Amino acid sequence: MEIAPMNTYKSSAKLKGISKEQLFGHYNTVIGALLLVGIITLFIVYIPSMFITARNIPELIIYYLISFIVSLFTGLLTSGEAFLYLKLICGQPISAGDIFYGFKACPDKAILLQFVFSLLTYICMAPSAVFYYLYLTTYQAVYMLLMSLFSVIGAIIIIIASLMLSQVFYLLHDFPQYSAKELLKMSRQIMKGHKGRLFYIHLSFLPLYLLGLLSFCIAFLWLIPYTNTVLANFYMDLMKNRNQQHQETKSE
Structure with a gap:
């Protein structure tokens, strides 16, 4: 994995510190949003098992086909979550209902993006x-x-591949005029040299999640929003540095 060059990118510790401050006073909202997403996703995941038992090869193929089609709709929720956390880190008012924003803002592109992830x-x-x-x-x-x-x-x-395409749902809200193909391409571009950074951030949360298991996963109600906020700040940090570099290039 690539290592980012020397620059003004924020460290993992810095991103976490900023995220803690931004989450203060908003935990009830983000936990409510998390529970909504969890309940809906759980229902979606169990839909295939309601119809297919997968006792043989044909049934197994049908089971995975139904699972694949149903999974596409989770892209709408992922889009909504990205929107919620972008609002949070930008200091805008948020509500648990923001997770449904993906149903009205470019839902076709959100489903196409999820199609790529699910197919992969x-x-x-x-x-x-x-x-x-x-x-x-x-x-x-x-x-x-x-x-x-x-x-x-x-x-x-x-x-x-997930690291490479990890920014697509944030980009969807910042560049709604872009096609799904353009969003995927842009994510690959801005993640060049930063996949290692993002992988390290994910790894740094591993001890917290292992400790969270001791609470019978109750601590995940706080850990997951915390992680999502850090990831949103990672995206914002990428874009700020990218824009700054473009401005410096133009001025030369």
């Missing part, structure tokens, strides 16, 4: 899912080994 995930994890099914039907150890191997390979690809 399913393609990367499809081989391991097939080998897992073969293992369950034959109990041959070789299939379990292949499943593990392809799971690791798929996970690595997903992580790298």
Whole structure:
């Protein structure tokens, strides 16, 4: 992963400090939004299991196809969450209802962006899912080994691609006139040299989430909004430095 050049980009600790200040007095709102997203997402995830039991290959294919189609609608909620946290870090009033903003602001693009993420995930994890099914039907150890191997390979690809495209939903709200293809391209561009930074930020939260497990995940109600605020500030930091660099280039 790339290492960002020397510049004025904020450190992980700085981003976290800013985020804590911005969240002060807003936890009730962001926790309410988190619960709404969680309940809706849980319902969406369980829709396929209501219709398909996946007892054989054809049913397994239909199950994943339904799961894929249903997952596209989570892009609307992801878009709404990005909007909420952008408002928060910009000092604007927020409400839990902001998570539904994605349903009225470029919903087609949000679904297309989610399509890319979902397709990437399913393609990367499809081989391991097939080998897992073969293992369950034959109990041959070789299939379990292949499943593990392809799971690791798929996970690595997903992580790298997710880091590369991580800014698309923020960009959607800052550049609503852009097409989904342009947003994906712009995310790749602004993340050049910064995927390592973002990966480190995610890793830095790992100890907190492990501790959160001791609270039976109750602490996640505070940790997840905290993480989301830091990620929104990471985006804002990227864009401020990008704009500054463009201005300096023009003045030369």
